[in-house]
Amino acid sequence: MVVKKLEINGFRNLNGFAVDLAAGKNLIFGANGSGKTSVIEALYFLGFGKSFLAVQRRELVCFGGDGFYLSAEVTDKSGENTVTACLEKGLALELNGERSFLAQVGRHLYPLFFSHFLYSQVIDGAPHLRKLIDRFIYGLSSLYLHDVLRYNDALKQKNHLLKNLGRPINNSELQGWNRLLAETGSKLVKKRMAFTNQLNGAMGEAFSDSLSLRYDPALLSGRPFSETTLLEDLDRARAAEIRSRRSLIGPQRDRFEVTVNGRKLQLFSSGEKKKYLLMLYMAYIDLFRRARGEYPVLLLDDYDAVMDERNLEFVLGHFPAMQVVATSVEADERFERCFELKKE
Ligand SMILES: Nc1ncnc2c1ncn2[C@@H]1O[C@H](COP(=O)(O)OP(=O)(O)OP(=O)(O)O)[C@@H](O)[C@H]1O
Ligand SMILES: [Mg+2]
Known part of the structure; x- marks a missing residue:
């Protein structure tokens, strides 16, 4: 499965954010606090209806806002699908414009998340x-x-x-x-x-x-x-x-x-x-x-904090056909597409 386009509105510090992702290896880079982890978190939220951090859904709403809206165009073996998550009074997940359940959405979008805090938590707890x-x-x-x-x-x-x-x-x-x-x-x-x-x-x-x-x-x-x-x-x-x-x-x-x-x-x-x-x-x-x-979509937050050169080569090279969305503070030419996030 491949996320082709992601849109984020009113989620964390991101508003009016849209990105076209490559089917291969993508890198979102930018200064601390620019919103890189939030991009990955939005993708994760679309797949699981919650964050990978221990926060309430409401805390994900941009400060002072009333709700958020996330949308992803996903291509998988069934074809093209649009997955949206909208938090207003409650949470509404939609698949191709129709109300949907998590398990249904999970058939089209399965984000697999790896980060330095996850790795330390998982090993020790x-x-x-x-x-x-x-x-x-x-x-x-x-x-x-x-x-x-x-x-x-x-x-x-x-x-x-x-x-x-x-x-x-x-x-x-x-x-x-x-x-x-x-x-x-x-x-x-x-x-x-x-x-x-x-x-x-x-x-x-x-x-x-x-x-x-x-x-x-x-x-x-x-x-x-x-x-x-x-x-x-x-x-x-x-x-x-x-x-x-x-x-x-x-x-x-x-x-x-x-x-x-x-x-x-x-x-x-x-x-x-x-x-x-x-x-x-x-x-x-x-x-x-x-x-x-098919493959899941691999999300790697702060990939350089968890990986040395060899590990990165291993992960990027091991499954050439898998989509990866990684984040880092700097651009890296080993990724097929790099997007810079600017702090507002
Ligand atoms: N609900 C919210 N509304 C608005 N902004 C928020 C909200 N929650 C967190 N933020 C802010 O959003 C910004 C982006 O956070 P994020 O963790 O995505 O940054 P980052 O680019 O991953 O930074 P780092 O390089 O330090 O990991 C931070 O300044 C954070 O304080
Ligand atoms: Mg971060």
């Missing part, structure tokens, strides 16, 4: 890596979003019940939520297991270093996993959950870890960490291409 893996799985199958939303919704209701200890806990109600959590949660665990195997296969094929993703589901038993074993675990955890007034086990607490030759990625130097995480991304991109018959 279990929830960040879990979220990244979830986004990866969603990239391969948009239905996964539906499973995650159903699970999260049931979990919210169960936690509400557990917190509400002013009245005696209603055991059958709790059991009902546990049954739903086991049904929806087991789908998540199975998809995470399958994805981990797929990614490990792709990494094993592509690289000689033994780079590996380890998945540890937050379960009590070490038995072969099934919906029934998850329900049994939830039953066994019930007394402890009532005491602590919150859910203690389930996919919301699963852990992933990246290892290289059996050693945790955290133990490597920062240059090595960057290299290995990029390799993991490259293996994912290969899976994406095989599953969907």
Whole structure:
């Protein structure tokens, strides 16, 4: 998939911004504070309905404004499509002028984001890596979003019940939520297991270093996993959950870890960490291409902060047909098209 044109209005410091992107490697450059990250953030927002930063949607509206409007013309194997996101009273996503859902939009625009802050968060924080893996799985199958939303919704209701200890806990109600959590949660665990195997296969094929993703589901038993074993675990955890007034086990607490030759990625130097995480991304991109018959759009914020010469050559050269939108403070002739952003 290729973003041909991007328009941004009233988003962060950008207003009346429009850019025609090349199908290959693009670089947005300009001084600090000129709005480079905001351009990438707008593209990400169009694909995921949220920012990659921990901000509320409203905080993305240009100071003093009432809302924002983003639009991208995207070419993918289905043809040309226009994706828009408009935040006024609420958020409206549209595909070719018609109201649409995130999962539908995700079939045409899947931005894959890599930056120095993401890399440090992902390596050192279990929830960040879990979220990244979830986004990866969603990239391969948009239905996964539906499973995650159903699970999260049931979990919210169960936690509400557990917190509400002013009245005696209603055991059958709790059991009902546990049954739903086991049904929806087991789908998540199975998809995470399958994805981990797929990614490990792709990494094993592509690289000689033994780079590996380890998945540890937050379960009590070490038995072969099934919906029934998850329900049994939830039953066994019930007394402890009532005491602590919150859910203690389930996919919301699963852990992933990246290892290289059996050693945790955290133990490597920062240059090595960057290299290995990029390799993991490259293996994912290969899976994406095989599953969907096209490439995601790779967003690289402050690419020179995360990459030395060799890594950049590797990323730009590894998938010649993939669109890249990178940012930096300076122009770089290795990119096919460079756009300068001027600070107003
Ligand atoms: N809601 C907002 N409305 C208006 N401006 C904002 C808003 N949020 C952030 N800004 C400002 O927008 C400007 C652009 O930010 P951005 O992070 O895109 O810059 P950048 O070009 O990536 O800079 P750097 O090179 O430092 O990474 C900054 O001055 C920032 O303070
Ligand atoms: Mg920036």
